[in-house]
Amino acid sequence: MRTNNQARHILIKTYGCQMNVYDTEIMQRTLFPIGYKAATSEKKADIILINTCAIREKAEQKVFSYLGRLALLKQNRPELIIGVCGCIAQNIGKKLIQRSPCVDFVVGTHAIFQLPSILDDMYRGKNTKKVFTNFNEFINEIDLVNSPVIDSKISGFVTIMRGCNNYCAYCVVPYVRGPEISRKAEDIINEIKQKIDKGMREVTLLGQNVNSYGKKEGMISFVDLLAQVNQIEKLKRIRFTTSHPKDLNTDLINAFGNLEKLCTHIHLPVQSGSDKILKRMNRKYSRSDYLKKIRDLKKRCPTISISSDFIVGFPGETDEDFEESLSLIKEVEYDSLFAFQYSDREIAPAAKYSPKVDEKIKRQRLIQLLDVQSKNTVKRNLSCVGNHYSVLVEGKSKKESDQWTGRTSGNKIVNFVAPDNKKNLTALLVDVKIEKACAHSLRGYLCPTK
């Protein structure tokens, strides 16, 4: 508990994925109720916590360059406290302090729940230069039941499981987030309800591999969890991410269409179109297994939007292997995708794989791949023109104040105008007719609800 009554101001800088965004929220939920306040800038902060990402080298470089700037700030204000949290903290622990001496303490992915006592001890001069990177084995120790929701956006995140057991050859996640642990369904439902009271209408259930929710603990299946979430009053939409293709089963495919609140979008990262590379990546499915699941999804839900992740330049990827990724993209016709140049992570097995692909070739492949996808995106977006979509309104468009913005069930951003600009449409599901397809969004106008 805090010993000093004067409010201390905390700035939390977040890097990386949605899981980190959620962890930042947890940090706020544990610290704000006991007296800490949000700082609006680095200059006004007494404490700066950095929630870091270790997925690729570039993500790490960003964090170290931010730490470089903070070191200068700390020269003028030695009382400023700097804590590094998240995946880099978990991965390199003590080395972080050796590399960046301005860092006061290091808090790994499982220890964020101890932040109140870590900070309290810090102010009593006890915790300087300490590292907290032990993994907790039990969900009770890392659950969030005791930290009430502070606020929520219209579209919010709720973590349903942490960690990953898949050990893809390129990936740091199983090492920095530990083995899979699922939260109890009742805690998840409770958190969703709390967020609904604060204005949330769409939830994205988060996990590294949501399909294996509850398996280790012998709890209800992911599809049963979805069915329970589907019944929550006032909740309008459900999304989830990420789904591992090897575990996408018929029950989940059938949930599209059975559960009316489940959005018609799935993020199904394939990583590569080449069987040889998929095997070396330890993905445990083949190109044809993946394509079969895509066909089944499209059959079950013809309007489904599909997105994916690709890695280019994995060790041993030849021009022919890369061509197979391109042909897969053409065949699936993704709505959107994320593509990354392979980046060696010392802790992951692929760091030792050879032959490495030249950086220049990786860059060329990335550009080529994004170019092939941009044709798909244009085609998919153009196919929306003239149709009506149900859009969950998130608020006014930041760019154009006379427009509203929201998403379709298929996760496409829609900016639209309404005849009566005074009526507040935020949080409503409205009917929008699409007039125009832009590169990354759609434009339309509000239609009277039938």
Ligand code: 5AD
């Ligand atoms: N290099 C490049 N991309 C990676 N990803 C994960 N690890 C690496 C790496 N070492 C990508 C994968 C994953 C996404 C979150 O990040 O595509 O799905």
Ligand code: SF4
């Ligand atoms: Fe990383 Fe593979 Fe786990 Fe995804 S499934 S987090 S890529 S190890």
